[in-house]
Amino acid sequence: MSTPTAKSPRPHRRPKKDPARMLAFTALRAVDERDAYANLILPSLLRKAEKNEGFERRDAAFATELVYGTLRMRGSYDAIIGACIDRPLSKVDANVLDVLSLGAHQLLGTRIPAHAAVSATVELARVVLGDGRAKFVNAVMRKISTQDLDTWLQQVAPPYEEDAEDHLAVMHSHPRWVVAALWDSLGVWQPEHCGRTAMSELLAADNARPAVTLVARPGRSTAQELRDSLPAEDTAPGRWSPYAVQLVEGGEPGLVEAVRENRAGVQDEGSQLVASALAAAPLEGRDGLWLDACAGPGGKAALLAALASQRAAVLVASESQPHRAALVAKALDGNPGPYAVITADGLHPAWRPGAFDRVLVDVPCSGLGALRRRPESRWRRRPEDVAHFGPLQRGLLTSAIEATRPGGVVGYATCSPHLAETRTVVQDVLRGRDDLEWIDARPLLPGVPGLGEGPDVQLWPHLHGTDAMYLALLRRKG
Template sequence: MTGPAPKSAPRPHRRPKKDPARMVAFTALRAVDERDAYANLILPSLLRKAEKNEGFERRDAAFATELVYGTLRMRGSYDAIIGACIDRPLSKVDPNVLDVLSLGAHQLLGTRIPPHAAVSATVELARVVLGDGRAKFVNAVMRKISTQDLDTWLEQVAPPYEEDAEDHLAVLYSHPRWVVAALWDSLGVWQPQHCGRTAVSELLAADNERPAVTLVARPGRSTAAELRDSLPAEESEAGRWSPYAVRLVEGGDPAVVPAVAENRAGVQDEGSQLVAAALAAAPVEGRDELWLDGCAGPGGKAALLAALAAQRGAALVASESQPHRAALVAKALHGNPGRYAVITADGLRPAWRPGSFDRVLVDVPCSGLGALRRRPESRWRRRPEDVANFGPLQRGLLESAIEATRPGGVVGYATCSPHLAETRVVVQDVLRGRSDLEYIDARPLLPGVPDLGEGPDVQLWPHLHGTDAMYLALLRKKS
């Protein structure tokens, strides 16, 4: 008679191994979700901290950056796919678990990481930050996701286009439905001949592309040629529209450019450069001595305006209502050879007399829907009511800018949003009933830039111009 079979020895417990790049990415996502942090602000500090650890290399930083931004951009699509792989609503899933799954989904569906490696690394991350129990759930979901590629999944989870076009595109291109609707409406006004399904899809796809880093040479202090000469030829190219722009290709690092280190140049989207340059080029009647940037933070447009003003012997006042942003403006303007002043002041309660300025720019606070390439988390954070809430402030700032401008001077109203309620509607509302203002056609002041519509105001687009979706209206105060 034989006894019971001997029990096999239990497998020794293995401590999960931390992957530094994935840990940085997870920590950044949690900060975005829990504290409404912006990825472009929180991620650099996390990377600097990680770089102090031995073995954390530049490629780890690049990988962590791709994980964070790629996951945030495609979160809507990944949520739909994850939802198809679990037996409960996403709202019932622990946010920590959902962030791990989203990072894993991006590795499986949005990178070239082999599926087995993506699953294994995600489960290992889950063991570190969630524990062994919930790591088993992550493992099961990841294996389901790994059975199909992204296109196949999207065909399966997106509603048919014929039944709900906006909802279909929202899932396919990872935008909230209301944002899809708003962008489609705006595109229909600005590009009526090109506002069908293909054009909207191209716009939404452009929002999901990682934007190139663009430098600005500040006139009189540096040139685009100098910036390009300071970089290997394969790491830069001339800007498409702005004479001050240099675009960095993959691998280009602005930190190694001497002019950037010396504050003679900076990092600035080409759309923002065009707005500042157009205001500076608009014809004024009479003197041209004193300019105002009424919403100057964080200082990119102010720095370009100050450089252009210095070339003409004009002075710039850069006003910002928030002290910490005013400090950023002062930093951006440091070293400018011309005359300038940075002040902390509320644009709705001006610190200057009416009619003081020859040129005034107000780049007003807005929903930021024009910069979704750079701040992908904004698409999930904003709500339709936010657009309405910005309206009174935007109208008030434009009215204040008009009062600050002397007769014969020029006002520029700009915003990084293509939403009609933040752009043309604001300007038309303020102009209604006034006879002391006239539009300046802004299109000739952006030479060479195509597809600017019928004017006189202009709207830039990521898919047409490769810029943020900046809006600009130029107004002259009649003599």
Template sequence: MRGWSARGPLAVPPGVRRRLKSAVTTAARPRPRHHRTGAPSPVSNRPRRPAKPYRRPKRDPVRILAFEALRAVDERDAYANLVLPPLLRKAREAGELDTRDAALATELVYGTLRRQGTYDAIISECVDRPLRDVDPPVLDVLSLGAHQLLSTRIPQHAGVSATVELARVVLGDGRAKFVNAVLRKIAADDLDGWLDRVAPPYDEDAEEHLGIRHAHPRWVVSALWDSLGGGRAGMEDLLEADNERPEVTLVARPGRSTAQELLDDERVEGEALPGRWSPYAVRLAEGGEPGALQAVREGRAGVQDEGSQLVAIALANAPLEGGDRLWLDACAGPGGKAALLGALAAGRGAALLAAEKQPHRAGLVARALEGNPGPYEVVTADGTRPPWRPGAFDRVLVDVPCTGLGALRRRPEARWRRRPEDLEGFAPLQRDLLRQALRSVRVGGIVGYATCSPHLAETRAVVDDLLKESEAELLDARPLMPGIPALGEGPDVQLWPHLHGTDAMYLALLRRTG
């Protein structure tokens, strides 16, 4: 049996031998010199760098809050205008945000949501996989970064570094490297340059071109174009208006407050301006905080788009034959139009019944009407199966559920959430509600059919269908909105953000004739 001892070269196992030989010959070999200067090799002579200490990512409350809001919109199908205020309030109470920080967080959330489709098209050019294979939280961080780089005045280096720090906090260091690589590709060009690359030429595909450049789904561009009519210029004006942040508009409820009281309130932040069209409207030009105003805190005034005010005012002022004692709001939630109608009715000695199918929304209606000077009642009821007797009312408003394509300024995520097939779901409901509204009004009474969508399938198509089966006639609504230009050929009215500064509200007035 072969063994080994401390003597002789064969006594060392082969593996150990090779290691020992390497150690001896390396120690005995002279240090290599640089082949030209004779200096020691810069590689072998360089001292080893100490390991770089780990740096914790910096927490940026503004961007973390914006990310949390985007995740809520994506995961829970929430609306930003409902998610963001409580997040901002909590951060302010914790001392994490001041007024400027809150404004930046708001811009990051709304701006990212508005241009989500455009940013998706750009990001897809900068990644090596389909967007559906990118984790949604990573895509939200990338979209936030793209918005800062392409649509704000934030310097590029700051936008990249701040977004990468956010990624380290919410995604981890590994995925933050991916975010960093993608953002550096995005930063290589500006928004116009990217749009030239990702949008097809207008003369090849006009709807896709406008959809990508102005961040609207193709089907929405097509629907808006059908309703608006006209050429490219007006269509681009509308799409651009959809991407602008709307002013905060207040309504002074008649008999309880006045527009002048709101204008004179010293608590208004920034400039307050009279409404463009409604005598009860006041615009907070710089965003302002409505809750700071005394009349708003007391419920004598509220937040309401001027288009919604005009719908209620037109119905209230429509010529009526016979008595005018009882009004109905058949789809009253969340209560803005009901509060204005109730105040207008009270001024004429009429009463208002406000009906809402969802109990929690009926509670919002009751809160909005609280303190109304005239008689009113709020009931939880389905307008398609009404508990009241037919022909009981003199005036009826039915503001039907819809796709909300007229309020994309306020709910920017709705454009990406809605689908063409949603129209099929709303169509029977809209017709049933208008049908029952016409049955609820007396002969000679007026029904106002309203919707916050300009889509022809939700506006004229519904009205035309019901006119065929009901004894009713259309009234010209345009004279009931005096001084307002570009109301169309009538007799119905379509308001537009780019023409009137309002949501795209639609109104048709029908008189029951038999």
């Protein structure tokens, strides 16, 4: 009779590193630990990874989707993860939570089969967390995989009838205070269309991947040239701006010769409309000297410079931060007409009062109008940030007015629809002054619907497909 032998333990297998998932995890940690912006850190990580043998274009696309998708839906995923664990999220290690968020996105926001998403996430956990915590990740991932996203959201979101703002915040992955602020603004600008459906559409638009839009700089390139540079199926005409060309998925700006030569660039259509409206605003008298008072990083300045050159006008582009002024100079490089880029603080002008015929002041703001492009911003901003920007915005607008000659035009713009950063700022600055006339900006955005009752305008991602840009135009009385 033979003696039974003990079963040999399974040999330890070293976890495999998936390059795309590792890169996505590294990017999320940089966003969390160093307050990095995904649109800045991700390109540098991708450039470094592309030098490695075996890292392919599809890996770069997958890593990009993981990072942006996870950041956009982090609020919803946190609620779902919280329902699958026996402790508060605040007690979960940040590294573990990032791995779980990446895994949740693969399960709930992509077409990756559930077994593959669970397996790959556990493998990532083994690499970056160790085998012990990988078991916890495995258990949570298996719970998440039992239901799809819609079912989970209906389960974890409070009923709409009990708390409408909190319901929408969980369903559409926005902080509650942001939902409230956007709803207040939408109620002012679209009072007949600001109910539950419209708010859901607005928040969903914030979570949609924005189209890449090119701008043809007048006198240097045309929209048709940009479209002819790529296969017809890779482009579509802009919706509102005559200078715009949209790239459908797969279109590469770097393949367009005019972009490589700086005769065109990448710019949201809302920004193009702001610059072109200021250039088209009627004024009294001469029209030879323009100012972009907050020019960094240079997109609007480049379009304004091109438009100014066609009228023999000169643009002065001012930026207070030297590194951003360098970006402005790069954006304007090659402009056929004269221009100047200076490093100067708009609150302490380097120019004499009344020097300019047209002035654009695109003020620093909370950025709530560009959440599609910077999804991490929604989790960093706080209500007090809006109040913090207020004095700066009022000061910059006042300075821009003083820089404008009688008969000239000032454009106040901001990439935020928050009322405290838009109309309220303009009303506060105008209060007690009788030397300014509020110009109706709507006719200067021809063909664009849903601009409200004027005279200022607010663009919306769900209505116009643009960032939520605001514009007010003021003429200084002569």
